[in-house]
Amino acid sequence: GQNIDQPTEMTATEGAIVQINCTYQTSGFNGLFWYQQHAGEAPTFLSYNVLDGLEEKGRFSSFLSRSKGYSYLLLKELQMKDSASYLCAVRDSSGGSYIPTFGRGTSLIVHP
Amino acid sequence: SQTIHQWPATLVQPVGSPLSLECTVEGTSNPNLYWYRQAAGRGLQLLFYSVGIGQISSEVPQNLSASRPQDRQFILSSKKLLLSDSGFYLCAWAGAGNTIYFGEGSWLTVV
Numbered sequence: 001g002q003n004i005d006q007p008t009e010m011t012a013t014e015g016a017i018v019q020i021n022c023t024y025q026t027s028g029f030n031g032l033f034w035y036q037q038h039a040g041e042a043p044t045f046l047s048y049n050v051l052d053g054l055e056e057k058g059r060f061s062s063f064l065s066r067s068k069g070y071s072y073l074l075l076k077e078l079q080m081k082d083s084a085s086y087l088c089a090v091r092d093s094s095g096g097s098y099i100p101t102f103g104r105g106t107s108l109i110v111h112p
Numbered sequence: 113s114q115t116i117h118q119w120p121a122t123l124v125q126p127v128g129s130p131l132s133l134e135c136t137v138e139g140t141s142n143p144n145l146y147w148y149r150q151a152a153g154r155g156l157q158l159l160f161y162s163v164g165i166g167q168i169s170s171e172v173p174q175n176l177s178a179s180r181p182q183d184r185q186f187i188l189s190s191k192k193l194l195l196s197d198s199g200f201y202l203c204a205w206a207g208a209g210n211t212i213y214f215g216e217g218s219w220l221t222v223v
Contacts, residue, residue: 033211042202042214043156087156091210098210099146104155 004103006088011109012078020073020106022088030093033100034062034073037085046073046086075108083110114139118203118215125222131176131190133218135203138184144206145186147178148214151199162186198222 003025012018024032031050035043047055049064049071061074075082085107089100118135125131137143147159158171160178168178175194179187186203203215 031210042217045211045213048209048211089156089212099158099161100212101158102156 004088004090004101006086006103006106008104009107009109011111012075014078014080014110014112016078017074017076018078018108020075020086020088020108022071022073022103024069024071024088024090024103026069026090026092028093029066029069029090030098031091031100032062032064032071033089033091034060034071035087035089035102037087037105039084043087078110080110080112083108114205114207114213116203116205116213116215118201118218120218121216122219123221125193125220127195127222128192131188131193131197131220133188133201133203133220135186135188135215136184137186137205140184140205140207142183144210145180146204146206146212147186147188148202148204149199150202156202160188193220193222195222 006022033048034046036046037043047062049055049062052064052066054061054063059076064071085105087105088103091100115138144163146161148156149159150156160170162168162180165180165183176190198221201218204212207213
């Protein structure tokens with residue numbers, strides 16, 4: 001199984017940059033996902049990392065270090081609509097199921 | 113393009129009543145399908161997954177069951193609901209690279 005740890009809550013100012021960290025422990029790492037979930041809605045896919053390094057997609061970037069069991073999601077030029085929960089999910093290949101396990105999520109509050 | 117739909121969006125059910133949530137996927141064949149539950153203030157919990165018609169794997173023991181009568185249909189059921197079954201239920205399918213994509217979700221309140 002996996003242990004996934006991410007901060008419960010973060011606050012940031014509109015226009016700023018925020019970094020949401022995720023650490024994990026897994027026996028057979030096979031990819032890490034980030035999802036955004038607005039209150040009362042389903043999660044939507046943001047990014048996927050399987051190799052070390054930074055993946056950039058517009059205002060959002062995701063970084064992975066497999067040796068450290070560490071990832072972060074970087075949000076630039078924050079907007080009020082970025083207020084949401086951000087879920088880190090890790091896929092484990094052990095057991096053959098390849099199903100991601102989700103962390104509890106980080107609630108990001110963006111204020112003016 | 114692929115789409116996933118689930119219904120009903122919200123429901124309020126009395127304790128001891130049955131439950132049926134339905135999910136369908138369009139635009140793909142033989143997808144891996146999943147049911148997750150998200151209780152208030154908690155993370156996403158995998159309940160069931162299916163790799164094909166009639167093939168169901170359960171991740172946690174509970175009074176819920178799942179069925180896959182057709183390739184792109186996944187149903188979550190209960191014969192008798194408990195108060196603890198309240199939550200946000202999400203159907204999902206695995207796309208390219210095994211990325212999980214979620215349906216709109218169903219809010220269940222057991223009273």
